[in-house]
Amino acid sequence: MVETRQERQSVGAVSAEGLRAFVRDIALAHGVDAEQAEAVARVMVWAEMVGRPNQGVERLKVLLERVGQGLISCPCRFRLNSTSAATAVIDGAGGFGHFLGEVAMRHAMELADASGVAAVGVRDSNFLAAAGYYANLAAERGMIGFAFSNSFPKVVAHGGRQPVLGTNPLAFAAPMRQGRNLLVDMSSSAAAASSVRELARKGGQLPEGWSVDMTGAPTRDPAEALKGVMLPMAGAKGFSLSLMVEVLAGVLTGAGVSHGVGSMYRDFTRAGDNGHFFIALNVLAFMPLESFLARMDELAEAVSASGAGQEVRLPGAARWQAFEENAARGIELDPDIADELVALAGPHGIRAPWA
Amino acid sequence: MVETRQERQSVGAVSAEGLRAFVRDIALAHGVDAEQAEAVARVMVWAEMVGRPNQGVERLKVLLERVGQGLISCPCRFRLNSTSAATAVIDGAGGFGHFLGEVAMRHAMELADASGVAAVGVRDSNFLAAAGYYANLAAERGMIGFAFSNSFPKVVAHGGRQPVLGTNPLAFAAPMRQGRNLLVDMSSSAAAASSVRELARKGGQLPEGWSVDMTGAPTRDPAEALKGVMLPMAGAKGFSLSLMVEVLAGVLTGAGVSHGVGSMYRDFTRAGDNGHFFIALNVLAFMPLESFLARMDELAEAVSASGAGQEVRLPGAARWQAFEENAARGIELDPDIADELVALAGPHGIRAPWA
Numbered sequence: 022m023v024e025t026r027q028e029r030q031s032v033g034a035v036s037a038e039g040l041r042a043f044v045r046d047i048a049l050a051h052g053v054d055a056e057q058a059e060a061v062a063r064v065m066v067w068a069e070m071v072g073r074p075n076q077g078v079e080r081l082k083v084l085l086e087r088v089g090q091g092l093i094s095c096p097c098r099f100r101l102n103s104t105s106a107a108t109a110v111i112d113g114a115g116g117f118g119h120f121l122g123e124v125a126m127r128h129a130m131e132l133a134d135a136s137g138v139a140a141v142g143v144r145d146s147n148f149l150a151a152a153g154y155y156a157n158l159a160a161e162r163g164m165i166g167f168a169f170s171n172s173f174p175k176v177v178a179h180g181g182r183q184p185v186l187g188t189n190p191l192a193f194a195a196p197m198r199q200g201r202n203l204l205v206d207m208s209s210s211a212a213a214a215s216s217v218r219e220l221a222r223k224g225g226q227l228p229e230g231w232s233v234d235m236t237g238a239p240t241r242d243p244a245e246a247l248k249g250v251m252l253p254m255a256g257a258k259g260f261s262l263s264l265m266v267e268v269l270a271g272v273l274t275g276a277g278v279s280h281g282v283g284s285m286y287r288d289f290t291r292a293g294d295n296g297h298f299f300i301a302l303n304v305l306a307f308m309p310l311e312s313f314l315a316r317m318d319e320l321a322e323a324v325s326a327s328g329a330g331q332e333v334r335l336p337g338a339a340r341w342q343a344f345e346e347n348a349a350r351g352i353e354l355d356p357d358i359a360d361e362l363v364a365l366a367g368p369h370g371i372r373a374p375w376a
Numbered sequence: 377m378v379e380t381r382q383e384r385q386s387v388g389a390v391s392a393e394g395l396r397a398f399v400r401d402i403a404l405a406h407g408v409d410a411e412q413a414e415a416v417a418r419v420m421v422w423a424e425m426v427g428r429p430n431q432g433v434e435r436l437k438v439l440l441e442r443v444g445q446g447l448i449s450c451p452c453r454f455r456l457n458s459t460s461a462a463t464a465v466i467d468g469a470g471g472f473g474h475f476l477g478e479v480a481m482r483h484a485m486e487l488a489d490a491s492g493v494a495a496v497g498v499r500d501s502n503f504l505a506a507a508g509y510y511a512n513l514a515a516e517r518g519m520i521g522f523a524f525s526n527s528f529p530k531v532v533a534h535g536g537r538q539p540v541l542g543t544n545p546l547a548f549a550a551p552m553r554q555g556r557n558l559l560v561d562m563s564s565s566a567a568a569a570s571s572v573r574e575l576a577r578k579g580g581q582l583p584e585g586w587s588v589d590m591t592g593a594p595t596r597d598p599a600e601a602l603k604g605v606m607l608p609m610a611g612a613k614g615f616s617l618s619l620m621v622e623v624l625a626g627v628l629t630g631a632g633v634s635h636g637v638g639s640m641y642r643d644f645t646r647a648g649d650n651g652h653f654f655i656a657l658n659v660l661a662f663m664p665l666e667s668f669l670a671r672m673d674e675l676a677e678a679v680s681a682s683g684a685g686q687e688v689r690l691p692g693a694a695r696w697q698a699f700e701e702n703a704a705r706g707i708e709l710d711p712d713i714a715d716e717l718v719a720l721a722g723p724h725g726i727r728a729p730w731a
Contacts, residue, residue: 104492104661104662105490105491105492105658105661106461106462106490106491106492107461107462107491107492107493107494108491108492108493108657108658108661108662110662135460135461136460136461136462136463136491137459137460137461137462137463137495138462138463138493138494138495138655139462139493140492140493140657142662165623165624165628177682178679178682178683178688179688180683180686180687180688180689181679181682181683181684181686181688182682182683182684182685182686183681183682183683183684184682185678185679185681185682186679193616193620193623195623195627203619203623205616205617205619205620207613207616254610254613255609255610255613255614257691258562258609258610259610260691261548261560261562261691262560264558264560264675264679264690264691265548265560267675268520268548268550268558268672268675269520271675272550272668272671272672272675273520273657273659273662273663273668274662275662275663275671278671278674278675278678279674279675279678279679280678300493300655302463302495302628303460303463304628306459306460306463307459307463307465307497307628307629307630308628308630313627313628316627316630316633317623317627319633319634320619320622320623320626320627320633320634323540323633323634323635324533324536324540324541324619324634326538326540327532327533327536327537327538327539327540328533328535328536328537328538329536329537329538330537331535331536331537332535333533333534333535333536334535335619336612336615336616336619
């Protein structure tokens with residue numbers, strides 16, 4: 022049964038810098054090495070800044086539980102295999118997805134500086150978090166970025182009955198002016214599992230077409246949905262995209278595939294063995310960056326004009342607006358999540374930036 | 377108004393080889409150079425073979441009209457600019473998309489032989505036809521292939537009112553055994569315009585969510601839909617994918633963008649200036665091909681098992697089944713389309729393979 026939670030008072034706004042340091046210090050206190058703690062804090066706080074808390078600090082608790090049980094390696098002794106001039110595969114040795122994702126995308130960008138395009142895969146990793154973060158790293162450097170990750174099965178195939186693929190996100194970013202890059206970041210399922218968890222926590226019904234319960238019947242109850250399975254977005258098309266992500270991030274990298282990927286929340290018997298895949302395309306290999314930006318302006322203007330009086334937003338626009346608002350007034354954490362962080366920090370004598 | 381056509385007698389089955397020669401000879405007789413005529417026939421007949429006649433020989437008539445009016449260049453004096461070790465841009469000089477698409481994907485595969493991954497863009501091209509054909513060229517060579525193309529605006533943005541992007545197909549192929557490759561080939565709109573034209577021609581209603589009429593109201597009448605606009609698939613997600621295709625195929629290549637792309641059917645004042653984009657990923661840069669195929673087998677088995685008694689098909693399976701059936705018994709052309717071909721051939725003394 023879904024209950025509507027009473028709204029609680031926020032702990033007040035916290036700066037990105039303050040939250041990053043807090044998250045990093047908590048991670049360090051729980052045995053995460055400095056390099057990975059910095060990466061985890063960076064990626065999580067970015068998700069908060071762009072208004073996607075589902076990929077943010079709410080994941081810290083479960084990830085640190087996994088660190089405590091030796092299911093995420095600290096430090097991460099990854100091995101980068103240069104397989105050819107413009108590709109590489111990283112054996113992630115069980116480290117944080119946040120860390121390995123940054124390493125992989127940065128390496129792809131270095132290779133693409135010389136070769137114009139590069140692709141880097143990662144195997145034996147864990148939860149990647151916001152795929153858009155890594156794609157956007159490329160856009161910040163004048164490149165087009167792709168990021169793909171598989172995850173443990175909770176989505177049915179089109180026409181299938183049992184979960185076989187993860188919500189398998191795909192992200193794409195292209196440079197635009199003032200860092201307001203075009204940024205696509207979507208699950209290939211009808212919705213991300215984190216969105217269902219959020220509705221289950223806060224109370225509320227799912228939109229139609231997101232999920233079926235354990236009997237295979239459509240459900241709008243998030244609690245039933247969490248016991249059942251998610252549907253792919255747009256039927257066969259979403260299933261196709263999800264398979265594309267699984268082939269790139271899972272099959273081609275040598276990572277776990279389908280049930281070979283473990284659940285971050287439910288399976289404490291094994292590491293995730295998630296796989297990720299990144300592509301960086303150097304705009305300079307095609308045209309001067311200024312020409313590209315001018316052409317992106319034209320595309321944005323055409324899209325905007327097509328609203329004929331209605332506002333039409335580019336993918337990413339809502340994220341950059343949230344980023345600017347959060348930069349100006351600070352991040353408002355969900356009170357329950359703030360409590361969780363305080364509970365993780367307190368025993369180690371780490372003070373919350375809002376305390 | 378939509379009328380239901382009477383079913384007419386088929387002209388009988390025709391072999392792929394016979395149809396290819398017929399299409400090629402018609403194209404030659406209408407002023408297409410040999411190299412492009414071969415490519416056009418190859419791509420069109422492949423679409424027929426895989427059961428996608430919307431991308432097949434039914435396009436020949438309008439394309440030859442465009443050749444006659446000098447809107448498609450014959451011969452095609454394209455220029456390939458090698459921009460870096462693993463990328464290139466082809467200035468298509470107004471040639472056939474079928475021809476330029478093959479040239480571009482083959483070049484990407486050559487580059488990827490050495491560099492592991494390669495990307496090739498095409499500008500100043502025309503209608504690409506089945507994007508899956510080019511992606512599958514890569515899969516046939518043990519590579520993973522991506523193909524993207526923009527097209528003239530007939531799809532609204534999510535939340536928009538006027539058409540701003542094309543049906544912008546994206547295709548993805550990965551090698552599997554016996555050439556039954558994983559093959560994704562989808563428009564980023566709710567449906568391809570050719571599917572609407574087919575329903576308009578044959579009589580029938582559109583599924584909900586495909587289109588709105590000229591007043592912006594949802595319509596299931598294909599004739600109204602052809603006057604109005606198409607909707608993106610899955611709302612914001614499909615619009616995002618469509619923009620991704622437009623950035624790669626249009627913006628990055630230097631091709632026409634949005635209304636910069638001309639309509640094949642409606643605009644005889646200018647060439648298409650379509651853009652395409654191809655990526656080839658060499659599996660051997662990641663693992664031996666046999667390992668990859670074995671891993672794809674495992675993925676396919678997991679997907680199949682997830683049906684729990686119901687059949688679940690991989691993307692591409694229906695196409696390869698059609699291919700095998702058509703190879704065994706011949707291609708059955710739509711009688712109207714067969715008539716069109718005969719009308720194009722007759723004045724030049726070319727006999728249909730079924731005559």
